[in-house]
Amino acid sequence: MISAKTNQNAPFSYTKRKVFNKSTIIGWSFITIASLLIFLFYFYPMAHALIMSFQSGTGTNLTFTGFDNYARLIKDPTFITAVKNTVIYLLIQVPVMILLALFLSVLLNNKSLKFKGFFRTAIFLPCVTSLVAYSVIFKYLFGLDGIINMMLMKLSLIAEPIQWLTDPFWAKMAIVIAITWRWTGYNMIFYLSSLQNIDHSIYEAAKMDGASAFQQFFKITIPMLKPIILFTSITSTIGTLQLFDEVMNITRGGPGNATMTISQYIYNLSFKYTPDFGYAATVSYAIVIMIVIFSIIQFKVAGDRND
Numbered sequence: 001m002i003s004a005k006t007n008q009n010a011p012f013s014y015t016k017r018k019v020f021n022k023s024t025i026i027g028w029s030f031i032t033i034a035s036l037l038i039f040l041f042y043f044y045p046m047a048h049a050l051i052m053s054f055q056s057g058t059g060t061n062l063t064f065t066g067f068d069n070y071a072r073l074i075k076d077p078t079f080i081t082a083v084k085n086t087v088i089y090l091l092i093q094v095p096v097m098i099l100l101a102l103f104l105s106v107l108l109n110n111k112s113l114k115f116k117g118f119f120r121t122a123i124f125l126p127c128v129t130s131l132v133a134y135s136v137i138f139k140y141l142f143g144l145d146g147i148i149n150m151m152l153m154k155l156s157l158i159a160e161p162i163q164w165l166t167d168p169f170w171a172k173m174a175i176v177i178a179i180t181w182r183w184t185g186y187n188m189i190f191y192l193s194s195l196q197n198i199d200h201s202i203y204e205a206a207k208m209d210g211a212s213a214f215q216q217f218f219k220i221t222i223p224m225l226k227p228i229i230l231f232t233s234i235t236s237t238i239g240t241l242q243l244f245d246e247v248m249n250i251t252r253g254g255p256g257n258a259t260m261t262i263s264q265y266i267y268n269l270s271f272k273y274t275p276d277f278g279y280a281a282t283v284s285y286a287i288v289i290m291i292v293i294f295s296i297i298q299f300k301v302a303g304d305r306n307d
Contacts, residue, residue, distance in 0.1 A: 052281040059275045069282035079283060081257045082265040083290075085172070089261070090240045090294075093176045098233060101184045105191035106221065120192070124185035131182075135249035138178045139165070142250070168258035171251050175259055178246050183239070187232045194228045195221070230302045237294050241287055262287055 053069055055062035073079055104123060108116055126134065141147050142164035149161040164174045198221075206216050222229075244263035247253055253260035253268075262283060269280040 049281040049284060052278050053285050055278040056276070057278060060277070062278050065278070069279050072279065073282055073286060078257060078260075079262075079265060079286075082260045082262045083286075085257075085259055086241060086243065086261045088172060089176060089179070089243060090237060093179050094233065094236045094240055096176075097180050097184050097187060097236060098229065100180065101187035101232070102191055102225070102229070104184070105188045105195055106217065108188075109192060109195045120189075124189055126182045126184075127186040129182070131245040132249055134182060135178065135246050138174065138181075138246075139250045142174045165251055166255050168255060171255065171259045175243075175246055175250060178250060179240070179243070182246075183236065187236065190228050190232055191225060194225050198224050226302065230298060233298050233302065234295050237298065238291050241290055241294070262290075 052062065054064060054066060056065040056069060057063050107113070108120055108123075110116075113119075143149075144161050144163065144165075146164070148164065149158070152158045153161070162170055164170045202220055203216055206220060211219065242263050243261045244267065247259050247261050247264050248267070251259045253264050266280045266283050269276050269283065
């Protein structure tokens with residue numbers, strides 16, 4: 001009886017194993033192709049850049065020099081200036097953009113607001129514009145005889161045109177305004193989608209308990225959006241540390257090196273100055289280290305303390 005039962009179950013087990021093996025092979029075929037492409041175009045360049053950071057030389061004539069590039073990095077005044085500029089952009093632009101995106105998302109989540117679709121599209125639209133195109137437009141807007149100066153003078157807010165592109169302070173502010181204009185709508189969409197997933201009965205219960213709109217925002221909205229705020233803060237930090245297009249097209253890193261970022265310095269080392277790909281790779285890994293440090297800080301400050 002036992003052997004007969006075993007024989008009856010054998011075809012079923014064989015068929016199940018055959019189907020499982022076939023589906024496994026198909027699944028692995030898709031994963032293998034994708035994994036090879038990711039390794040070829042993502043991980044291999046990262047590993048090669050890490051190896052190159054320990055080499056030095058002109059062009060492709062590189063020789064192993066150990067940690068000389070990293071020692072040079074600490075003493076490089078141009079690199080230190082680029083780091084300072086990038087950190088200034090980060091500390092000013094990211095908080096302003098996050099707060100502005102949060103404010104706009106709450107405003108556009110109001111059910112009584114008319115033409116919400118139009119306003120959402122208008123605010124998000126800068127995100128899909130060409131980086132080079134919008135940077136060139138901002139360069140003309142903030143020119144000495146640009147629209148911004150003309151409007152400010154007509155409103156009697158300034159007596160003479162502001163040197164937006166030639167003054168170190170105002171050049172940084174022009175870059176900050178440009179980045180904020182482009183990426184605020186991008187972060188707003190994340191907050192808006194999260195707000196729409198919050199049960200409205202929570203606000204109704206808080207309203208019945210006498211909570212004001214201010215208290216509802218800080219006691220309900222902010223805690224509910226905490227994971228999304230952390231996510232957008234980290235992604236915005238990464239984007240700002242890699243800032244290149246706006247600076248390159250609006251100020252070219254000037255005046256002097258007053259607006260130069262780390263990414264632009266990498267570009268200059270590779271293509272503008274005498275090519276030094278080894279040192280450029282070292283500077284690129286400095287960005288990686290900074291991203292890791294800032295991400296850890298943000299997780300510690302804004303992360304879940306119970307984790």
